[in-house]
Amino acid sequence: MRSDVRDKLRAWLGDDLTFVEALPDDELARLCAALEAARRGQAKALATASDEAVRQMPAPLRGTIGKILGR
Amino acid sequence: MADNLAASAELVKLARALGTTQDEIAFTTPLGAAGIRLLRERVVGALYDEHRAAFRRVAAITRTLPMPVNVRITLRAFPPLLAARVAGEMTPERAAELANRLPVEYLAESCVHLDPRRAAPLISRLDPDRVLAVVVELVDRDDFVTLGRLLDAASEKLLAHLAAAISDEALLRIGCYAESGAQLARAIGVLTPERLRGIVRTAVTGPPDLRAAGLATIGRLDDDLLRGRLAEYAASASDDVLTAMLHTALDEGAVAEMLSAVAAMGEDAQRRVVSLPALGDEAVRTRLVDAAADLGLLPILAPLDALRSS
Numbered sequence: 001m002r003s004d005v006r007d008k009l010r011a012w013l014g015d016d017l018t019f020v021e022a023l024p025d026d027e028l029a030r031l032c033a034a035l036e037a038a039r040r041g042q043a044k045a046l047a048t049a050s051d052e053a054v055r056q057m058p059a060p061l062r063g064t065i066g067k068i069l070g071r
Numbered sequence: 072m073a074d075n076l077a078a079s080a081e082l083v084k085l086a087r088a089l090g091t092t093q094d095e096i097a098f099t100t101p102l103g104a105a106g107i108r109l110l111r112e113r114v115v116g117a118l119y120d121e122h123r124a125a126f127r128r129v130a131a132i133t134r135t136l137p138m139p140v141n142v143r144i145t146l147r148a149f150p151p152l153l154a155a156r157v158a159g160e161m162t163p164e165r166a167a168e169l170a171n172r173l174p175v176e177y178l179a180e181s182c183v184h185l186d187p188r189r190a191a192p193l194i195s196r197l198d199p200d201r202v203l204a205v206v207v208e209l210v211d212r213d214d215f216v217t218l219g220r221l222l223d224a225a226s227e228k229l230l231a232h233l234a235a236a237i238s239d240e241a242l243l244r245i246g247c248y249a250e251s252g253a254q255l256a257r258a259i260g261v262l263t264p265e266r267l268r269g270i271v272r273t274a275v276t277g278p279p280d281l282r283a284a285g286l287a288t289i290g291r292l293d294d295d296l297l298r299g300r301l302a303e304y305a306a307s308a309s310d311d312v313l314t315a316m317l318h319t320a321l322d323e324g325a326v327a328e329m330l331s332a333v334a335a336m337g338e339d340a341q342r343r344v345v346s347l348p349a350l351g352d353e354a355v356r357t358r359l360v361d362a363a364a365d366l367g368l369l370p371i372l373a374p375l376d377a378l379r380s381s
Contacts, residue, residue, distance in 0.1 A: 038090050
């Protein structure tokens with residue numbers, strides 16, 4: 001397994017990767033890419049939902065909630 | 072698409088967790104059902120843990136506000152995706168108090184996004200009538216993956232209500248995606264013999280996908296006695312119906328599930344199944360005998376074992 005792929009998978013899935021070691025290197029790289037895409041997709045969905053939440057908030061709460069949600 | 076029914080169900084769930092299609096992650100099929108499940112559990116953990124700090128801070132704010140204000144802000148400002156993530160960071164008591172005041176459609180959509188690791192303590196505190204209404208809403212949406220996850224979070228008392236409230240077909244399709252064979256057995260085990268016969272009849276006389284759901288359900292049960300009862304009901308069907316089940320098992324990669332059902336039958340019922348004309352086909356017979364040998368089931372499948380020398 002390529003070390004950069006292994007490092008990323010370990011960071012996301014935990015140190016013990018024996019359960020995916022049956023996959024060849026190119027498929028582990030695809031798994032890594034699928035996880036990266038999922039993280040990006042989740043971040044985008046949460047950002048959209050957070051923006052909508054801030055927009056709908058009563059004005060006095062908008063700044064605080066926006067800051068908490070990182071918007 | 073996996074050639075094994077259990078792995079196929081796990082692929083569906085992994086694809087859902089990753090927000091992609093089964094085709095895109097079909098390369099994980101060699102991991103098998105157990106490996107794909109473990110991968111999914113790690114993926115879900117990683118994704119849900121990623122933004123927890125922000126949601127925990129929002130949850131902290133909700134503690135300072137009266138519940139009616141939280142309800143108003145949630146409905147006005149928080150899409151279900153966000154509400155589910157915040158609810159996962161609230162105490163189960165507080166999250167349930169909020170959820171009990173939200174509309175059923177909103178709750179159903181929130182359930183789709185709820186962290187499965189935090190679902191049980193929350194659901195056990197919800198008003199059972201609301202949970203039932205959410206289940207009915209999710210059945211209407213054909214969201215059996217979410218329902219399979221909710222089944223895992225339901226208390227024994229709630230399971231009895233749930234199983235009684237939904238159709239045979241919905242129960243079978245939920246069985247396909249149930250996270251726990253023990254929970255599925257509890258949900259089905261409380262049903263009356265008449266209802267169980269009806270569920271089996273619905274499965275064996277249904278279209279191929281429903282027959283496959285029936286095989287997946289019986290294969291997932293964590294209770295051999297219950298599996299045996301259901302299998303005996305199935306064995307009383309006509310030759311045509313049993314032959315259709317056999318072909319579904321062969322075509323959909325559910326031979327292991329079918330053999331586990333036959334192995335749980337009494338010997339008379341086993342003989343009835345093994346005497347189906349379809350087993351006159353040597354290729355079919357060999358496939359079943361080899362699969363039973365691989366699964367270690369031949370010692371309890373005497374009529375099938377006897378076919379080895381025929």
